[in-house]
Amino acid sequence: MKFQNRKNELQAIKNLEQLSEKHAHMLVMFGRRRVGKTRLIIESMDSIYFFVDKKTSSLLLREYSDILKTEVSGFVPEFSNWDDFVRFLFEYSKENHIKVVFDEFQNFTYVDPAIFSIFQKYWDMYHVDTPILLVFVGSYIGLMKKIFINAKEPLYGRATSRIDLKPLSYRHIRNICQDLGFTNEEEIIALYATFGGVPRYYQLIEDYGLSTYEDVIRTLILSENAILKDEVKQILISEFGNNYTTYFSVLEEISFGKGTLKEISDTTGIEMKSLSRYLYDLVNTYEIIERRAPIIKGTKMGRYAIKDHMVHFWFRFINPNMSFTESGKYDMVFGRIKTSLSSFIGPVFEEIARNIVFDNLPFSPVKMGAWWNRRGDEIDIAAIGEKPYRVLLGEVKWNSRPLGVKDIKKLLDKRTLVDWYNDKREEHFLIISKAGFTKSAEDFMNANKIEGRDLTELLEEMK
Template identity: 35%
Template sequence: MHYNKLIMRFYNRESELENLALIKKRSLTNAQMTVMVGRRRIGKTSLIKKSIDQDSTAVYLFVAKKSEQLLCAEFLELIQFQLKKQPHGEITQFSQLFSWLMDISKEIPFTLAIDEFQEFLSINPSIMSEMQNIWDSNKEGSQINLILCGSIYSLMKRIFENSKEPLFSRATARMNIKPFKINVLQEILQDQVKNASYQNIFPFYIFTGGVAKYVENLIMAEAFDLESILNEIFRENSLFLDEGKNVLTDELGKDYHTHFSILTLIASSKTSRTEIESILGGSIGGFLDRLENEYQIIEKVKPIFAKPNSRKIKYQIKDNFLNFWFRFIYKNRSAIEIGNYDYVKEIVNRDFNTFSGHMLERYFRQQFEESGNFSMVGNYWEKGNLNEIDLIAINELEKKMILAEVKLNKKKIDLKKLESKSEKLLKDFKEYKIEYTGLSLEDMQRKNK
C-alpha cells in the first residue's frame, strides 16, 4: 500500500468559517456573542484559530483550571500584546478585565475568543452574573465579536439555555461543531493513501467517527487499516485507552460509574431499557434520560414511521469512538491495566464481524442522510424484532423509497427475503416507486441518488 506524504491540512469547515466571518462582519454594527459547543477533540479550537489567524487584533484566551487572579495576569499580558492597550489601575478579577475589554471595543473592533468558558463556573461562579451586567450595560456602541467556546455540553447548555442563569438569551448566535462527514473522511484518506478502499475507509469511520483529533492521530501514526489501527490503539501510553474516561468524567461528574455501566451494555447490544434493567437490577429511567437529553451521549432509535408514543425503543451511543471504547476498552479494562493488549486485540478480532456489521448499517444510514437526497432515513422492525429492514430511505417529493439489506459479505444479501419482509410496511405506499438494493463493503464509496 502506498502512503502519501503525511501532511494534515485544514479540512472541511468551510460553512463554519463562512458563518464566523459573517458574524464578525455583523459585530462592526452590533456587538455579537457566539456560543460554540462540541465534544472534546472535535476541532473547535483549531476552527477558532483558523478563523482569526489573519486578524492582528484578535484575542484568544484559554480558561485553565487555576485561580482567577493568575488567569487575569496571564490574560492581561496577551491582551496588552494583541491590542496595544494599557488598563487604568490594577486588574485582578475577570469582571474588571471584561469591563475594560468592552470599553476598548467602543474604540476599536476586535474578536475575543474564550475557550473552555464553562471552567469559570468552578473558578468563580459569580463571573456569569458580572458578565451579564457588563454586557447589558455596554453592548450598545460596542464592536466586539465575542466567541464563547466550551466542551462540556451540559454546563454550556445550562449557562446559556437555562432561564434562571444570568447569560440566558444573551447569545446572538450558536454553533454546534460536528464530526467530519463521510465524504470528508473519504477525501482525507484519498489524500493520504493512494487508491484508498473500504479496507481503509471502514475502520477509519468505526474508530474516529470523523472526530478531528482521532483522525489526525491515526494519520500521524500511519495507521490506515484495521490491523495498524488496533496496534495504535492497544499499546503502552496510547491516547485512546483512557480517552472515554477523559472525555466523559467532567461531563458526568462523580456519579459516572452507573452511567458507564449503562453505556457498556448499550455498546454490547443490550439496547432496550428492559434488558439493561434486568442486568443492573434496578430502574435506570433517570440515567437514560440524562444521557440522552442533558449529556447528548445516547439517542433513541425507533422504527421508521413509528408513532411518537411507540414503545419500540432501542438506544445507541451517538459517538462512534465512544461506542468502540465502551464495547472493547472499558469492558476489558482489567486486561488493559496489566498491559495485556494482545488479549484485548484477540477479543476485538473475535467479535469484530458482529460489531462491524452494526457499524456498516450506521455508515450507510449516515451516508444516505448526508447525501441530501432524502426526506427521511431510518430502519424498521416489527414487534419481537421481526421483519427487520436495515435501511429505508424516502424521497417524499419524488415518491421514491429505497429499501436496503446491509451485509459485510455481498453474497449473503437476499433481496427476495427483503421484499417479503417489507410487505406489511409497503401497504401504505402504493403510489411510491420502490427500489430494493443490497449494500456491502464494496458499496461504501457509492453515490446515493
C-alpha cells in the first residue's frame, strides 16, 4: 500500500536530522497503535532501530549489542547494564552523527524504569555538542505522556521536538480505498466510519484481497480467528490496566449516544464525582474521547464523543454482543451491524461534511462546529464570522431518499433558535443530502438562496 500524506511530519523529521548534525536533538513521537509511526520513521531516514520488547534487560542488551555491531564501525562491547549502553551511544556519537530510534519506548517501564534517569543523565552531559538524534516512539499515549510531560519524571523537558501522529483524514483514506479497488462512495464512507484513518487496517484489506464491506467485517472482525477480533480490547486494556472495566462501561454508553455527564452516570451507575475523573482521563490522558460544545453560548452544554472510529465501532457493535461472538454467532452480530449501520455512519458523514464545508466557507470564520440547545434542537454545521457578522447554518443527511420541501423548511425554522447578532448578521444556508433533493425542493432552495449538495457534489469540493 502506498505511503500516504505525512508531508509535514516527514519534513519535521528531516529538519531535525539536519539540526542534529551540530548538537543533540530528542524527538518524541506518539500516537495510537497502527497509525503508522514506525512506517513514518522508516520512510523519513536511515537510523539505528531498536524495538523495546517486554523482555529482561539482559536479553534486550544482548539484542541491542548485536544490532550495533551491524550498524556502527569499530568495537562494540557486550553490555551488562543500561548505563554502559546509553553511555556508548553518546560517546560514539561524539565522532559520528547517528540517528537512534527506540520503538515502543514506554515498554522500558516494564523492562527497567531506571533507564529514563540514565537517558536524562547522559543527555544533560552530552547534548550541547554531540551530533545525535534520539527518537522515542510510543503507542500507549498515557504512559508516553507520563514519561515526557509529567514534571516529576526524569525526561520531563528534555525533548526538543514532539510529533503527535494523528489518523489520516477522510480524503487520504478515500484515496487508499480507491487504490484498493473500492468505487462505491457509500461503501468507502462505511469503511472510514469503521476503521477511521488508521492505515494498518486498510493494509489488511489489501493483504486479504477483500472487496466489499461485508467481506471486510466478516474476515477481519467477525470470524473465529479474525485478526482484529480483539484488537480494541487488547489495546485499551494495555492502556487502562486493571481498572479497564469501568472505562469500558463509560465508552460503551458514549458509543450509544449518551453524551452528558448525567446521562453517562445514570446508565453506568457511576457517581458523577467519580465519573468526572474517568472522563478527564479519557479526554486528556488517553485522548480517546473529546468534549464537544455548541459554537454559540454552549460551554455548559458539552457532550462527550468517541474520537477513534474503530473504538467507537467496537463499543457500539462488538462489546455489547460479546456473548454472541464468543459462541460463534457471527451472522447474528453482522445482522445487527447491518441494521444499525446507517445510523452509525450518520455522525461520521456529518464530520466528513463539516470538514469539507469548512475548507470552502464564503467567509473567514472565528468559530466552526455544530450547534444545539438544551431542548434538543440541533444544527449539524455552524460557522460564524465577525466584522461583518456572518453565520452559516447547515444540515447533513445520510438519507436513502431525496429530501423534500418539508425537510428543507426545518432548517429555516431552526435559524431563529440561534441567538447571535440576529439583526446584524448575514445568513448562509446549506443542506447536504446523500440522496439529493426532489425537484420541488430544489426549486424552493433556489427561491430561498439555500445551497444544496448531494454526496457526489460534496466530494467534488474536497481539497
